[in-house]
Amino acid sequence: MPLLEVNDLSAGYGRVEIISDVSFSSDEKEILVVVGPNGSGKSTLLKALFGLCSVFNGEVLFRGENLTRSPPYKRSAKGMAYLPQVNNVFEGLTVQENLALAVHDMAQEELKDKLEDVLSFLPELRGLMQKKVRTLSGGERQMVALAMNLLRNPSLVMLDEPTTALAPRLASQVLKKAVALRDERGISVLLVEQNARAALEIGDKALLMVSGRIRFLGDAQDLLKDKELAKVYLGL
Ligand SMILES: Nc1ncnc2c1ncn2[C@@H]1O[C@H](COP(=O)(O)OP(=O)(O)O)[C@@H](O)[C@H]1O
Ligand SMILES: [Mg+2]
Incomplete structure (x- = not known):
């Protein structure tokens, strides 16, 4: 059974x-890269996969369970995580406060172990715990947003353009984290990326x-090799 299965999904805003x-479907421990022009x-x-817009037709199955009409918090409890393109952290709070908010319902003891586990995966956050998020770089903020989600033990992480507005070196660090999510944590990643070539290079499957x-x-790799699609739609 695939981890995520999407059948005939039509969705939008209001009635549009x-x-x-x-x-499409995605398996466990897989990076599926979603690319395409702006506005596509x-x-x-x-x-739509996380329950944040109107679904007109089709279904979303997660581990075989139909979550098409489930609210986001239920999808999160089932193991889906979603990092929006913007506003994915609380700027006026410290890193520690952001992380605490993500797991406000977790027992203290469990939280301690979980936090240690997440910091071992994102060691770059260790020295930043008392800093206000607004003072962090774009890359560091992405790490905070990722940490908030990892605290909840997801099996699928959906990232919406995590490298936008990052310098190339930082962008490649973020993409390396996506690979580590898969290889070290066994987490599947649904990665929307503007930086098509870099993303496709680390991806298993691709959706244009x-x-x-x-x-x-x-x-x-086949999308990268498709000269026409890569040129017309991805500017490669
Ligand atoms: N909240 C919204 N309400 C109405 N239309 C929207 C909303 N968000 C996006 N759209 C429209 O949906 C289309 C696709 O947008 P989007 O999914 O953001 O594309 P992409 O992420 O590929 O750039 C665009 O035409 C955009 O104007
Ligand atoms: Mg977008």
Whole structure:
């Protein structure tokens, strides 16, 4: 059984359909890269998967369970995590306070172990715990947002353009974290990326969205090798 299975999904805002007939699946320990031009519906797809926009048709199954109509907190409890493109941390709070908010319902003892576990995966946060998030760099903020999600033990992490606005070296560090999520933690990653080449290079599978529909679904390396698609839609 795939970890995530999406069948004939159509979704949008209000009554306006933005993505149509989207079907794909993702397995455990897999990086699925979602690419496509601006406005093609990549962010809307992630929102639909997490229960944040209107679904008109189709279904979202997670470990075989139909979550199409479930609210985001239920999807989170089932193991889905979603990092939005912007505003994914509380700027006026410290790193520690942000992390505490993410797990306000967790017992103290469990929290301590969990926090140690997450910091061993994101050691760059250790020295930043008492800093206000607004004083951090873009890359550090992404790490805080990721840590908040990892505290909840997800089996699928959905990242919406985590490298946008980062310098190339930092962008590559963030992509390395995606690989580590898969290889060290056994977590699947659904990665929406503007930086198509770098993302496809680390991806297992790829999904190309064009005008709200799937234009390519397959091996990430095959999309990189497809000269026409890569040139027309990805500017490669
Ligand atoms: N909250 C919203 N309400 C109405 N339309 C939206 C909203 N968010 C995005 N859209 C529209 O949906 C389309 C796809 O947007 P989006 O999913 O953000 O694309 P991408 O992430 O691929 O750049 C765009 O035409 C955009 O204007
Ligand atoms: Mg987007």
